Amino acid sequence: QVQLVESGGELVQAGGSLRLSCAASGRTFSSDAMGWFRQAPGKEREFVAGIRWSGPNTYYADSVKGRFTISRDNAKNTVYLRMNGLKPEDTAVYYCALSPDCIIIASCRYNSWGQGTQVTVSS
Numbered sequence: 001q002v003q004l005v006e007s008g009g010e011l012v013q014a015g016g017s018l019r020l021s022c023a024a025s026g027r028t029f030s031s032d033a034m035g036w037f038r039q040a041p042g043k044e045r046e047f048v049a050g051i052r053w054s055g056p057n058t059y060y061a062d063s064v065k066g067r068f069t070i071s072r073d074n075a076k077n078t079v080y081l082r083m084n085g086l087k088p089e090d091t092a093v094y095y096c097a098l099s100p101d102c103i104i105i106a107s108c109r110y111n112s113w114g115q116g117t118q119v120t121v122s123s
Contacts (some may be wrong), residue, residue, distance in 0.1 A: 001092050002026040002112040009117030012086055016121070020081040022096030023112060027052045033102035035110055036070060038092035038119075045095070049081060050105040054059040055094075059105040084120045093118050 008020040022034065033052045039045040049070040051060045058070050075092040079096060093116040099108035 002098055004112060006094065006096050006114045006117040008093045009094060009119045011120045011122060014086060014088055014121055014123050016086050017082070017084045018086065018119060020083070020094055020117060020119070021094075022079045022081075024077045024078035024096075024098065029098070031101045031103075033105050034070075034072065034101040035097045035099065035105075035108060036081045037041070037095045037097060037110075038090075038117075039090040039095070040089075043092075048094070050099075050108060051062075051079060052102070052105060057105060061116060081118070082089060088117075088121045088123045091119060091121045 003025045005023045012018055033050055035081045036048040036049040038048050048061050048064055048100050051070045051072055068085045069087045072079045094114045097110035098112040102108035
């Protein structure tokens, strides 16, 4: 059974940076993709960024392009989300998720989710 555990969320001032981590366990991840999502109070969950466990491709929501960077460490089965230039509108619970056997990141369907980590950006 796949387990995803996020960490790294905290309170930060606008313009600051954070790095979120998502540790994955439960099986071998080779042809899968990982995504970061976020959900702000009163809003629907939205896609933030995605990456496959193999290959260089990444995919970002327009709202975070140029500010956020997704990366992975295959040896640690961990995916990261580096967030720079944080804005108050980035405040949300951030979730990582797994999409099995996904090749085209923009079309991935995610079926395993972590518990989330809170990011709060003060103005």
